[in-house]
Amino acid sequence: MVSLALGVDLGGTNARAAVVDRDSGEIVAAHKEPLRARDPAAVVDVVSHAIQAATEALGVAVGSFRSVGVGVAGQCLGSTGVVLNAPNLGWRDVPFGTLLAERLGVAVRIANDLSAAAWGEKRFGAAQGLSEAVLVFVGSGVGSGLILGGKLHEGARGVGGELGHVKVRPSRPTTPLRRCGCGMMGCLEAYTSGVNIAARVREELSAGISSRVLALAGGDPARITASVVDAAWAEGDAYARALWDEVADLLGAAIANVATLLNPERIILGGGVVLGCPNLVRLAREQFERKVLVAARQGLSVERAFLGDDAGVIGAALLE
Amino acid sequence: MVSLALGVDLGGTNARAAVVDRDSGEIVAAHKEPLRARDPAAVVDVVSHAIQAATEALGVAVGSFRSVGVGVAGQCLGSTGVVLNAPNLGWRDVPFGTLLAERLGVAVRIANDLSAAAWGEKRFGAAQGLSEAVLVFVGSGVGSGLILGGKLHEGARGVGGELGHVKVRPSRPTTPLRRCGCGMMGCLEAYTSGVNIAARVREELSAGISSRVLALAGGDPARITASVVDAAWAEGDAYARALWDEVADLLGAAIANVATLLNPERIILGGGVVLGCPNLVRLAREQFERKVLVAARQGLSVERAFLGDDAGVIGAALLE
Structure with a gap:
């Protein structure tokens, strides 16, 4: 049975x-x-x-x-x-x-x-058998799930892991800080989630910037996604290059800082932006390598999530 | 017995x-x-x-x-x-x-x-009875000790808690990133430790900036400390005001980000810069309040360390 x-x-x-x-x-x-x-x-x-x-x-x-x-x-x-x-x-x-x-x-x-998904990956996915692992999700939103000491770390009230709402400082500070869906200014998610990347590109196109992104979206701003920006990057589009430099810097630094603070054995990457933007992922990994504390980098592996969209429901079922 | x-x-x-x-x-x-x-x-x-x-x-x-x-x-x-x-x-x-x-x-x-000190504070100090607490130390160096799930969190290899080496972006990006004692660029410690603050002020005085700091140090650059900068701030010195704005922003954001990520019950502040710089601490707390995720702020207290210089040796003795 x-x-x-x-x-x-x-x-x-x-x-x-x-x-x-x-x-x-x-x-x-x-x-x-x-x-x-x-x-x-x-x-x-x-x-x-x-x-x-x-x-x-x-x-x-x-x-x-x-x-x-x-x-x-x-x-x-x-x-x-x-x-x-x-x-x-x-x-x-x-x-x-x-x-x-x-x-x-x-x-x-x-x-x-994302806590549930991290627990799913811990039990039967990319963190199986590990005691210290961080699931970083970059999709329509940005967040993380923390496996610390072999357990799901949810913090004092259950709101731990909110990596999307750590505050970052963009590299183009001439523009004001962007507002996040949570209402605060300067959150990582406001710069790096799929929804926010697409919204920003649409805003900047409306403001007159020139980019291949619009043509690659079939001329329809509603069809702009992070993945389309990644394709424009591959064509050498200057706007996409500058945007990805900034987004990769922010993502790479944020993930490096989590590793420096928590010293996990594994960082697990998931979410639609990770899946759909290979160039952004490569640039973010370069920034990560430059910024993570050397002693915390040793013995640390960076892997893709195994369970995909099933991680959350599997982890939720198995929550302790 | x-x-x-x-x-x-x-x-x-x-x-x-x-x-x-x-x-x-x-x-x-x-x-x-x-x-x-x-x-x-x-x-x-x-x-x-x-x-x-x-x-x-x-x-x-x-x-x-x-x-x-x-x-x-x-x-x-x-x-x-x-x-x-x-x-x-x-x-x-x-x-x-x-x-x-x-x-x-x-x-x-x-x-x-600092892990030992956090454990000392957990056992008999400012984190006694708490399961989720972060000791943040700002003194000659900068670092943290993490109490998570009631235990000392040292990470996969024992190097967890290295808050001093998270990478930050200064608010005056016209100057190049500062190099940290660890060899990397842009670490929090490079901007906010007592040693690095004093070194920076001496550099900038040599480069010709004007400030009350030198007079308050009796005209002797070797006697410049963070505490002297704090005193110059209180006199309205413009250089000290700008420097403290930047240092408080970096410290406040870094501590807010730890709280957003880990959702502790208490943040415990210790170290010579915390003790000697009341104006900096007040400014950093203002930045912290602006930047911490609202849901992670609820139920979170910020306290001074109880055990002072004894925390480390008490915690070391009681390590498990």
């Missing part, structure tokens, strides 16, 4: 529930459902339905699980299940853990989605 | 051995001895002698201790006792733990001095 666990990955557009084999980390059943509305009650409906669909496929009752783990794209208080701030859902101070537990009749454990 | 532990604080100019009551954290006997020479054999002599003097005062044999903990001002491999880099001692890759253990006939546990 396999031992099963139940996890949910709650993003801004979908909820995905999965039943995970505790011994192998395999997803044995899953169901993904779009979020039609974002008010907490509606999201509880969708998540419950996704869980029902995933468990019914196996003929297992939800009540037979000890608990449900949920990874939420936002800042969460692990101990209370309150989602402090989830910009993609438009939530502030939503007691989602309590709401979902009342609906399901099962204990609910909430964590940040 | 009290249970005793033996610790050593090995700085650049002195070795101090202490016998510590495990139950109260009190130092029951101590002996401090100057380092006349810095080659490893000579330092082993001095440390052994300090230990003998501290233990003989109590009539206890060194061999009756399970182990000796040593906090070293440098980067140390905790597991092997190798000191990778101790600039004040001029050491690179010195197997000090092994050398001292051979001399004493007792197991030796080596740690970075």
Whole structure:
């Protein structure tokens, strides 16, 4: 008899529930459902339905699980299940853990989605067998998940790992600091996430800069992505070169600083910008190598995430 | 019968051995001895002698201790006792733990001095009873010690906590990046340690800047310290104001970024620059408040270190 666990990955557009084999980390059943509305009650409906669909496929009752783990794209208080701030859902101070537990009749454990993903990579992915590892995610947002001393490090209130909101100073300080989705100025995410890179390029095109980026996006600003900038870089586009120098410098320094502070065994890179921008990744790695403390670099490996989009739901299911 | 532990604080100019009551954290006997020479054999002599003097005062044999903990001002491999880099001692890759253990006939546990100090503060000081705390030290050097999940976090190889070597970008980028004592460019320590602040002021005075700092140092550049700059700031000196704006910005941002990443319950400030520069500390705290992630700020207290210069030797004695 396999031992099963139940996890949910709650993003801004979908909820995905999965039943995970505790011994192998395999997803044995899953169901993904779009979020039609974002008010907490509606999201509880969708998540419950996704869980029902995933468990019914196996003929297992939800009540037979000890608990449900949920990874939420936002800042969460692990101990209370309150989602402090989830910009993609438009939530502030939503007691989602309590709401979902009342609906399901099962204990609910909430964590940040990247903390859950880091735990998934620790249990069955790129950090398996390691005690000290940092998952760095650069996608539509930027963040990290910390495995320290063999455990998931969520900090005093559960909001640890918010690498996207460390403050950085851009190399072109003639422009004012950029505002982040969190409301603060000068966050790493404001300069290096896919969403923010695309927004900045659109702004700067509107302001009159010249770049191959627009042509590579088929002349449609809405189709500009970090990946398109990476393609323009490869063509030698001066604007893309300067932008990638800055973004790579900020990302490389931020990751180097995490390694210098925490001395992990492995840094794991994931997210759509990492996957879609090979030139940016190479430049950021060069900056990382220049900036990481020599003693912290020894014995440190830098790897791609293994579990991809499954890391969050696997990790959520297996949260302790 | 009290249970005793033996610790050593090995700085650049002195070795101090202490016998510590495990139950109260009190130092029951101590002996401090100057380092006349810095080659490893000579330092082993001095440390052994300090230990003998501290233990003989109590009539206890060194061999009756399970182990000796040593906090070293440098980067140390905790597991092997190798000191990778101790600039004040001029050491690179010195197997000090092994050398001292051979001399004493007792197991030796080596740690970075600020890791030891953080552990001392955790056991009997400003972090007592807390699971998540960061000791930030700003003195002749800059560094940190991390208490995470109730334990001392030293990282994969023992070099965790090197906050002084995170890379920062100064606000006056017209000047080239400053070189740190570690050999790298743009480290926090290069801008914010007492030694580096004084060196920079002397350089800039030589280059012709005008400031009250020199007069406040009695006209003697060798007597310039961070504390003198702080006094010039209080007199409204424009040079001191601009310098403190930059140093406070870098320190405040670096500490805010640690809090954003790790979500501790408490940040503990220690070191001579913290003690001697009240205006700088106030400015740095203002920058910290502006830059720390709001969710990580809630429930976070910022306190002065309790144990002062004793933290390192108490923590070293009680290392696990």
